[in-house]
Amino acid sequence: xxxxxxxxMLGAGGFGAVVGWYIYYINxxxxxxxxxxxxxTLIGAIGGAAILAIFPAKTDLFGAYGIGLAGGFxxxxxxxxxxxxxxxxxxxxxxxxxGRKRDADGKIVVPEPGKGPRPMERNTTRDAP
Numbered sequence: 807x808x809x810x811x812x813x814x815m816l817g818a819g820g821f822g823a824v825v826g827w828y829i830y831y832i833n834x835x836x837x838x839x840x841x842x843x844x845x846x847t848l849i850g851a852i853g854g855a856a857i858l859a860i861f862p863a864k865t866d867l868f869g870a871y872g873i874g875l876a877g878g879f880x881x882x883x884x885x886x887x888x889x890x891x892x893x894x895x896x897x898x899x900x901x902x903x904x905g906r907k908r909d910a911d912g913k914i915v916v917p918e919p920g921k922g923p924r925p926m927e928r929n930t931t932r933d934a935p
Contacts, residue, residue, distance in 0.1 A: 809866065810865065810866045810867050810870070814867060814870075815866060815867065815870045816870075818861055818867045818868070818870040818871040818874065819870040819871065819873055819874035819877070820874060821860075821871060821874065822870065822871040822872060822873065822874025822875035822876075822877070822878060823874040823875070823877050823878030823881070824874075824878060825851070825852070825874075825875055825878065826874065826875040826876060826877065826878025826879035826880075826881075826882070827878040827879065827881065827882045828878075829848065829851065829852070829875075829878075829879060830878075830879050830882035830883060831882065834882075834886075852875060857871070887899070890902075895908075896908040904916055904917075905917045
């Protein structure tokens, strides 16, 4: 195979970044527990036959795809950290662990398991204005 051009490398990296971003997004909004079938599906999406057909193994294109995949995955997390940090002083990195936040009195509150929103869970119910 010929050496990959710069545009091919950028395209493979960009494609990997989009896939990595989307994989983090999917895992962030997971509602069930992680199962072995989820991991198998994830590995298939990342390095399955379709990806290897587009970016053959042991080539620069597959390397660029892998770098983009990692970049997109961790870039999503970095943006999430920035958004949580900038949203309010009531939240910190501990919110990611168990949903800790400060209440109106400045006291740190940890939600009871099974009650209230979980960390990084989308709020599907909205209060009436």
